[in-house]
Amino acid sequence: MVVPYEGRDSGLWGPGHRNLYFEAGALLGELQGHDRVSFFHVDRGTASGTWHTQLVDYLNDVGATHVLTHIEGDPGAGDGTWTWDSAWSLMDRFWGGVLLGTMFDSAFRYTFLKGKFLARMSPRFLLVDICMPMDGALVRGVPEVGPVNMPMSDESMALVEERLSTVEVEHDVSFVGVLYPNRIEMIEALRAEGFSVVVNPHRQDEARTRQETMANQPGWLEYMAGLAGSRATINFSESSAGGVQQLKTRVIEAGLAGTLLLTDDVNLTSRFWTPDVEYGYFSSLGDLPGVAESFLSDGQRSERARVAFAHKSRELARTGFWGEIDSVLLRRGLPSVLA
Structure with missing residues (x-):
C-alpha cells in the first residue's frame, strides 16, 4: 500500500x-x-x-x-x-x-x-x-x-517521450537552480570558453534567487524539456543542509531527458553509472570548463556517454527503486515486496 x-x-x-x-x-x-x-x-x-x-x-x-x-x-x-x-x-x-x-x-x-x-x-x-x-x-x-533512484512508470515515460519528441537541442550546457555568486562565475567561465550556456531553461522568467526559483514552478514535463534542450547539464550534489553530498533526482532525470551529465558528486552517482565514461565528473568549479571541453569537443565521446547514461537511467527508473528495496528487505529477514 x-x-x-x-x-x-x-x-x-x-x-x-x-x-x-x-x-x-x-x-x-x-x-x-x-x-x-x-x-x-x-x-x-x-x-x-x-x-x-x-x-x-x-x-x-x-x-x-x-x-x-x-x-x-x-x-x-x-x-x-x-x-x-x-x-x-x-x-x-x-x-x-x-x-x-x-x-x-x-x-x-x-x-x-x-x-x-x-x-x-x-x-x-x-x-x-x-x-x-x-x-x-x-x-x-x-x-x-x-541512495536509490526515482522510479518511473510506463505512463510517465510515455508522456516524457511525447514531450521531448518536439525538443531541439539549442545549447551546449544548461544549469537549473539558484544563481549564487560562485555559480554566476562558473557560467561566465564556461561562456568565456565559447560554450552556449542557458540558465533555468524550463522557465520563461529570469529567476535568480532561491525564492524566485521555487516560485511559479513550471510543470515537470517542461522541466524535462528544458534539460533535453542542451547537450549537457550541470548538477551540484551538495545538500541545502550544507556539508554533505546527495544523489540528486536531477541525475537520473538528465539521463531520462537524454542529456549528458556533468556533476561534482564524488561517490554516489558512481554507484550506478561509470564516471568519465557515462558522465563527466568535475572536482571544482575551476575544473568544470575543462571537463565540459573534454566531452563536448569530442562528438563521439559525448554521444557514447549520453547514450549509455540514458540507457542505464531507463533501466534504473524501472528496476532500481523496488529492486533495491526488495534486496534490503531480504537482507533484513523481512517479507519481500516482489515475491
Whole structure:
C-alpha cells in the first residue's frame, strides 16, 4: 500500500508530475499487477487521530504487507505536521506488516532523527533514503535503503517521450537552480570558453534567487524539456543542509531527458553509472570548463556517454527503486515486496 504525501487533492497526482508516490505505486502495479497495489489518500484537514485509525483498519481489510510513505511529514498536511510516531505505534500494535519510510532531506538533523526514532520503535521499519547512504545510521549494524533512484512508470515515460519528441537541442550546457555568486562565475567561465550556456531553461522568467526559483514552478514535463534542450547539464550534489553530498533526482532525470551529465558528486552517482565514461565528473568549479571541453569537443565521446547514461537511467527508473528495496528487505529477514 502507498500512502502519498501529496495525494489526489494536491494537483500533483497522476503521471507526468514527478510525484514519487504515484510513480512508485504505478510502477509496482506494472511489475506485479495493479490488483496487488492500493493507495490510501489522506485529504487535507483530516485529523491525525482519524487517519491513523482509518489507515490501520484499511491495512487489515485489504491484507497489506508493506506500506510505502513519506515519513518527513504527515500525508495531506503540507504544514510540517508530524505524527508518524503515533501512527507507527498504532500500526505496530495492530498490523503485522513493514513500514517503508521514505526521506529526501535526512541531511537535516531533525529530519534524520524522525527516521531514527521510528527505527528504534520496531525492527519492521525500513528507511528508504532517496539521496544518501544510511546503512547503520539509524540502528548500528542494520542495513537501510539508500541512495536509490526515482522510479518511473510506463505512463510517465510515455508522456516524457511525447514531450521531448518536439525538443531541439539549442545549447551546449544548461544549469537549473539558484544563481549564487560562485555559480554566476562558473557560467561566465564556461561562456568565456565559447560554450552556449542557458540558465533555468524550463522557465520563461529570469529567476535568480532561491525564492524566485521555487516560485511559479513550471510543470515537470517542461522541466524535462528544458534539460533535453542542451547537450549537457550541470548538477551540484551538495545538500541545502550544507556539508554533505546527495544523489540528486536531477541525475537520473538528465539521463531520462537524454542529456549528458556533468556533476561534482564524488561517490554516489558512481554507484550506478561509470564516471568519465557515462558522465563527466568535475572536482571544482575551476575544473568544470575543462571537463565540459573534454566531452563536448569530442562528438563521439559525448554521444557514447549520453547514450549509455540514458540507457542505464531507463533501466534504473524501472528496476532500481523496488529492486533495491526488495534486496534490503531480504537482507533484513523481512517479507519481500516482489515475491
